[in-house]
Amino acid sequence: MNKYETVFILTPVLSDAQMKEAVDKFKTFLTDNGAEIVNEENWGLRKLAYPIQKKSTGFYCLIEFNADPQLIKKLEVAYRRDEKVIRFLTFRLDKYAAEYAEKRRNLRAAKLNANTTENKEA
Numbered sequence: 001m002n003k004y005e006t007v008f009i010l011t012p013v014l015s016d017a018q019m020k021e022a023v024d025k026f027k028t029f030l031t032d033n034g035a036e037i038v039n040e041e042n043w044g045l046r047k048l049a050y051p052i053q054k055k056s057t058g059f060y061c062l063i064e065f066n067a068d069p070q071l072i073k074k075l076e077v078a079y080r081r082d083e084k085v086i087r088f089l090t091f092r093l094d095k096y097a098a099e100y101a102e103k104r105r106n107l108r109a110a111k112l113n114a115n116t117t118e119n120k121e122a
Helices: 016-032 070-081 095-121
Strands: 002-010 036-052 055-067 085-092
Touching: 002 016, 002 036, 002 070, 002 095, 016 036, 016 055, 016 070, 036 095, 055 085, 070 085
Parallel strands: none
Antiparallel strands: 002 055, 002 085, 036 055
């Protein structure tokens, strides 16, 4: 099994419930096909670098997972079939990228823990 990271952009006209539903759809697709989800990050609504389908913003989502290489083609077909997805990128992480991703996850978790600790004390 290889380590992969996929980022996809959903159309900005979706409600929060529709956006979460679309993300859950791809997560269940991955797990149903034997992938192990390592990390998921919703980056929220962000401005695009250039207009795509006459839209200047989109909901960004990142999913890190471990899977067999045959699953990637199926995943990308699922992205193409879904009207809500306006762009996607999936790539295999080499050992250096995997180490960086783990450091980034740990740093993010430490920040979240620090914030929750501060909120409890206040």
